[in-house]
Amino acid sequence: MTDNDNNRTVPNALPVGYRFNEFEIKEVIGGGGFGIVYRAWDHQLERTIAIKEFMPSSLAVRGEDTTLVLRSERFGKAFSAGLNSFIQEARLLARFNHPNLLHVLRFWVQNDTAYMGTLFYSGTTLSRLREEKPELINEAWIRRMLPMLFGAIKTIPDEGYLH
Structure with a gap:
């Protein structure tokens, strides 16, 4: 495009x-x-x-x-x-x-x-990755991503802000 x-x-x-x-x-x-x-x-x-x-x-x-x-x-x-x-x-x-x-x-x-x-x-968006290589997104992949996601989310209240 x-x-x-x-x-x-x-x-x-x-x-x-x-x-x-x-x-x-x-x-x-x-x-x-x-x-x-x-x-x-x-x-x-x-x-x-x-x-x-x-x-x-x-x-x-x-x-x-x-x-x-x-x-x-x-x-x-x-x-x-x-x-x-x-x-x-x-x-x-x-x-x-x-x-x-x-x-x-x-x-x-x-x-x-x-x-x-x-x-x-x-890079590739999660949506595009899901479309092009759906086999990559499995439980093991999600388990590897969750700590990074939760770490980012945890940063906000750790700094005194509500999320």
Whole structure:
């Protein structure tokens, strides 16, 4: 799938080449009900990063000027609550340094929504691995993964936060 294919298949995605100051979108990685993830180039640090955009497709659409526009005024409270939650999540994740937690480099508000810039992790997603090599995901594999998962989850309350 090419960059342009992803742009067409992820509704409301920003175009490849769009700039946030030093960050330039290079690819639309994917999107879900609450956001879009981009691969971007950090021109200042000369490295690839990921950018996660708060884009709840059930509540908003992208306007021609790249800002988000509510589908209806009645979605205002829900959008604001989600946006605040996204910002709090970014702030919280930025406090942790754990190999199995997303490492947030920074976040910012722009286009009437919020973004978080994170380290870019290349590789295969669990969903793709399940599709391509389902035989690999067995009880032994899950038992090897659980300590890493639980270690990441345990980090949050160990630092005094509720999860």
